Amino acid sequence: MTTSRKIAATAAAIVWVLALAGTVRADEPRILKELSPDGAAACFGRIYDASHLKTHPHQKVARIFFYHGPDPVSRPSEDPTDGLGSAGYNGFMTTTVRGASKPEWVGGWCNGQEEGAEKNAIHCGMECDRTMADVSLDAKGRLKVDAFDRYIYLDAGAEDELGKAEYERRALGTDDNGFLLERRPVADCKAEFARIAPANPALGDPxxxxxxxxxxxxxxxxxxxxxxxxxxxxxxxxxxxxxxxxxxxxxxxxxxxxxxxxxxxxxxxxxxxxxxxxxxxxxxxxxxxxxxxxxxxxxxxxxxxxxxxxxxxxxxxxxxxxxxxxxxxxxxxxxxxxxxxxxxxxxxxxxxxxxxxxxxxx
Missing domain, CATH: 2.40.160 (Porin)
Known part of the structure; x- marks a missing residue:
């Protein structure tokens, strides 16, 4: 389920008075030492070049970033906590598919796996018991992203509403899994998430x-x-x-x-x-x-x-x-x-x- 917040022309302004009625205050995110030994936010990402995409025709994702830390999406708000309902999320994934002008994103909770699971594996879940991804670090410190659901941006029951053909069209590609992301500066992730809904400087302070x-x-x-x-x-x-x-x-x-x-x-x-x-x-x-x-x-x-x-x-x-x-x-x-x-x-x-x-x- 996507979580974008937009306000555009006057005709759309009524939407914003209804969409936020159930806002939940944000809790402090839990930082996992596996992803961030120093306890600070962590960023991983990859931008695929044209040659890679050409050889992977069933991969729709052209850009993918994973951010572990406080909410990178919310704007300074009118709520004294500055929270826009991230509810303690500590994992955020954003992907941009080929030809798209802006990313889609999801947020959720990332926690270490139970005993018996792959060493250093981390499960990132979302609301409604859905899975965002399973992530882990390889020997070179790169983030492996597995169990990434092609239908991650589609609501439960959307197939019945949209029909099978449209549901498949909106899903990610059949080759959109098993990503390997490089560790990057936190500023890279913040810049990527800012592409979702660019700030309007004319609005100024809350x-x-x-x-x-x-x-x-x-x-x-x-x-x-x-x-x-x-x-x-x-x-x-x-x-x-x-x-x-x-x-x-x-x-x-x-x-x-x-x-x-x-x-x-x-x-x-x-x-x-x-x-x-x-x-x-x-x-x-x-x-x-x-x-x-x-x-x-x-x-x-x-x-x-x-x-x-x-x-x-x-x-x-x-x-x-x-x-x-x-x-x-x-x-x-x-x-x-x-x-x-x-x-x-x-x-x-x-x-x-x-x-x-x-x-x-x-």
Whole structure:
């Protein structure tokens, strides 16, 4: 099962608010002395040349790297642990097949074999009791990769869903096993894993670093008549999201700066295009991977209802902006206790600019 995380155009932005709901905090990986006698991360890899591939027509893998150590894939996140759910994985494999522009990868747990197994053999397993590979070092310190499953990047049951022909097409080649990888600098593995989803420099630091726990902030947008004319299903005329003096003081009194942004309170204020009605809503946030999940904390008019699914999501945008997603009618455009589930209007994703605090005064 692949684990790629992507955010692309606005049309795809709703995906990121759902895909990370079950994020697990990362545990410390166990470093095996067989692979790394000094206890540091270890890297092995091989890039096959054209002549090798020509003589091995049933080998699809053109590049293969194995990394033993902390998660090389995750970006600095909004979670204070910087973990994106590697769950203590200590083995990561990435392969690039012929003609592909980027690698596929898997992660799992590598442990020494039980008594009676081949000397120095290490079994690397994945979730759902699947095998990533069996690895061992040869006399020259090269990593032998065996028991490498051709279907490693396909989910269980995918054959029924895809059909046999497509399932085989997506699998690795019949000659993709028995790899022999050279030990390489750790930087080589990190560079290879970075090819999976290249970092966007325009995004800059995570929100938890850009926005300080002891400082207020204000982001917003006022939509022009031209924009609203071209988006007739958008209800929002203006929107502000902010932490003011009251929210900063509340976090100072009961929050933990080391755990920021968990427990951060903020307010969303909106003006609708229908009669210029104004509404505000308070939220409490938690860091989840590379986003903030903010759940509504009060219902309009003191109404009593379950607000646990009335949530918005925040992500850093390019060039200092903030992205806000509203997947389940969780903004104060409607009475949250009467709101439905999925947002039906054109008020699902907002790109907000930093504004002076005066623009967010209540």
């Amino acid at each position: 929100l938890r670093i850009r926005l300080k726990p002891d400082q207020p902030f204000c982001f917003g947008r006022d939509y022009s008549a031209e924009h609203l004319a071209s988006h007739p299903e958008q209800v929002t005329q203006s929107i502000r999201i902010f932490r003011g003096a009251a929210q900063v003081a509340s976090f100072s009194a009961r929050g933990d700066a080391a755990d920021w942004p968990n427990g951060a309170d903020l307010v969303v204020a909106m003006t609708t295009r229908k009669g210029g009605a104004k509404a505000t809503q308070s939220y409490s946030c938690q860091g989840e991977a590379d986003q903030w999940r903010c759940v509504a904390t009060t219902a309009a008019g003191g109404a009593s209802c379950d607000l646990s699914e009335k949530e918005i999501y925040l992500r850093r945008g390019a060039n200092g902006t903030m992205m806000l997603a509203n997947p389940k009618e969780s903004l104060p455009l409607v009475d949250l206790c009467q709101a439905g589930s999925d947002t039906k209007s054109d008020d699902r994703v907002f790109r907000l600019e930093a504004m002076p605090q005066s623009a967010c005064s209540q």
